[in-house]
Amino acid sequence: MSMTTKAMRRLREVPIGAQPIDRFLPLLGEERIREAYKLADDVRRRLEGRIFWNVNSTARGGGVAEMLQSVLPYVRGLGIDARWLAIDGTPEFFRVTKRLHHALHGSVGDGSDLGEQERAIYEQVLAGTAEELLALVRPRDLVLLHDPQTAGLAPRLVQAGAIVIWRCHVGGDKPDGEEIGRGWAFLAPYIKDVAATVFSRDQYIPQCCDHGRSVVIPPSINAFSPKNQDMDDATVRAILVHTGLVEGPPGAGSPTFLREDGSLGRVKRHADVIRLGRAPTWETPLVVQVSRWDRLKDPVGVMHGFARLVNGAAPTGAELVLAGPNVNAVADDPEAAAVMDEVIVAWHRLSHSDRNRVHLASLPMADVDENAAIVNALQRHAAVVVQKSLYEGFGLTVTEAMWKGRPIVASAVGGIQDQIIDGESGLLVEDPTDTEAFATAVRRLLEDRAFAEALGQNARQRAQEQYLGVRHLTQYAELLKRVDK
Numbered sequence: 001m002s003m004t005t006k007a008m009r010r011l012r013e014v015p016i017g018a019q020p021i022d023r024f025l026p027l028l029g030e031e032r033i034r035e036a037y038k039l040a041d042d043v044r045r046r047l048e049g050r051i052f053w054n055v056n057s058t059a060r061g062g063g064v065a066e067m068l069q070s071v072l073p074y075v076r077g078l079g080i081d082a083r084w085l086a087i088d089g090t091p092e093f094f095r096v097t098k099r100l101h102h103a104l105h106g107s108v109g110d111g112s113d114l115g116e117q118e119r120a121i122y123e124q125v126l127a128g129t130a131e132e133l134l135a136l137v138r139p140r141d142l143v144l145l146h147d148p149q150t151a152g153l154a155p156r157l158v159q160a161g162a163i164v165i166w167r168c169h170v171g172g173d174k175p176d177g178e179e180i181g182r183g184w185a186f187l188a189p190y191i192k193d194v195a196a197t198v199f200s201r202d203q204y205i206p207q208c209c210d211h212g213r214s215v216v217i218p219p220s221i222n223a224f225s226p227k228n229q230d231m232d233d234a235t236v237r238a239i240l241v242h243t244g245l246v247e248g249p250p251g252a253g254s255p256t257f258l259r260e261d262g263s264l265g266r267v268k269r270h271a272d273v274i275r276l277g278r279a280p281t282w283e284t285p286l287v288v289q290v291s292r293w294d295r296l297k298d299p300v301g302v303m304h305g306f307a308r309l310v311n312g313a314a315p316t317g318a319e320l321v322l323a324g325p326n327v328n329a330v331a332d333d334p335e336a337a338a339v340m341d342e343v344i345v346a347w348h349r350l351s352h353s354d355r356n357r358v359h360l361a362s363l364p365m366a367d368v369d370e371n372a373a374i375v376n377a378l379q380r381h382a383a384v385v386v387q388k389s390l391y392e393g394f395g396l397t398v399t400e401a402m403w404k405g406r407p408i409v410a411s412a413v414g415g416i417q418d419q420i421i422d423g424e425s426g427l428l429v430e431d432p433t434d435t436e437a438f439a440t441a442v443r444r445l446l447e448d449r450a451f452a453e454a455l456g457q458n459a460r461q462r463a464q465e466q467y468l469g470v471r472h473l474t475q476y477a478e479l480l481k482r483v484d485k
């Protein structure tokens with residue numbers, strides 16, 4: 001069935017390659033790989049020509065796209081026909097789904113309603129999408145729907161005989177809150193008949209999904225993708241100098257990376273950086289937060305925390321880089337441009353000397369691999385990686401920094417609490433709004449480099465054991481076996 005037909009307007013197939021899990025041998029050892037093969041064999045035999053569809057709302061930008069990119073190639077590599085479809089929608093549709101997303105976090109977002117009118121907008125878009133989807137999905141195919149944007153597709157798919165799983169990557173720390181209840185009241189009717197629901201943490205399972213068909217599967221990262229692949233210092237430097245994130249001679253390296261298909265990619269574009277003076281030099285210790293431009297990532301709070309640090313007793317010489325995707329690039333994130341504007345306004349309000357040390361970087365998104373390589377270089381070069389989120393579903397940026405052995409300061413919210421053991425694999429700040437505590441923790445890591453180094457090593461070890469794709473694949477295989485009755 002061709003996906004290039006003109007009629008397929010609301011769905012876009014995202015190409016995925018096939019990768020062997022053998023690549024993980026040196027990291028995980030023979031036994032784990034052998035077990036994974038065995039489980040996958042079993043699943044492949046069961047599926048017998050059926051397709052394992054994954055449906056989400058964007059091919060790039062944000063944690064879900066990131067995770068799909070890092071798991072699905074291995075599923076295909078195991079001989080299972082995994083496909084990825086990204087749905088499209090109207091701006092009103094994405095406004096409603098963004099509002100839902102906020103609600104599941106427990107926040108009011110833009111304060112708009114989640115009533116009948118919003119339901120009508122949501123259902124109308126998804127009715128058209130379901131129609132296109134049903135031309136592709138056959139009875140007993142497995143369909144994994146991701147996040148609130150796709151939940152409304154479930155009833156039609158179930159009706160058509162597909163085995164539907166809905167995975168929610170969002171969750172709030174206070175599951176009984178009013179807003180969270182509002183979000184779930186909106187979504188519950190769509191997901192009541194799915195074969196299973198998946199959550200990133202136990203705490204995120206809402207009452208409506210407490211039916212014995214919910215499982216917990218934390219996300220994972222792809223150790224070999226341009227985002228996470230090993231990168232030597234010379235390459236890191238070449239990339240950061242080329243993009244304008246760091247100043248100085250590029251050194252002997254070249255700004256290159258390996259794409260998933262094994263071909264060589266090159267960082268060609270520049271970052272769009274708002275700064276007052278010059279770029280930091282290669283020697284400048286950088287405090288780095290990489291995030292979408294989202295209030296829940298508290299970019300303004302990061303700046304204020306950093307300003308406290310700069311103005312503290314002893315100078316650290318550090319500079320701050322707040323980096324995120326170019327705001328025009330992420331289709332399902334309508335608030336990004338507004339948040340970026342707020343960050344710029346707050347930046348202008350900093351004192352002249354603070355502003356001198358704070359760099360706001362919009363990273364090019366035209367080539368996702370190039371973007372990923374820039375994020376990789378930036379995370380590797382960071383003296384301290386911070387993630388001062390007010391809420392967080394899981395927090396892949398934390399996993400990515402752990403994998404790179406970086407010292408991390410992050411808020412004790414959402415999945416970040418599962419990832420970082422405070423004082424062992426990073427530092428957690430209990431109250432995410434406490435800029436003073438945030439600044440103190442960052443200062444501690446900038447000043448005590450031996451301690452910071454030790455935290456980074458432990459973080460790397462933990463990421464290797466817990467958050468690589470093979471663990472994820474194994475859990476998916478078990479889930480597919482369970483729902484395919």
Ligand code: UDP
Pocket residue numbers: 061062063064066227290291292323324325326363371372375393394395396397398400
């Ligand atoms: N990200 C990226 N480019 C950017 C900013 C972010 O690739 O310019 C990635 C980041 O590396 C991470 C993901 O987007 O893989 C964000 O996932 P996370 O779970 O941290 O947060 P979410 O965006 O899902 O709320």
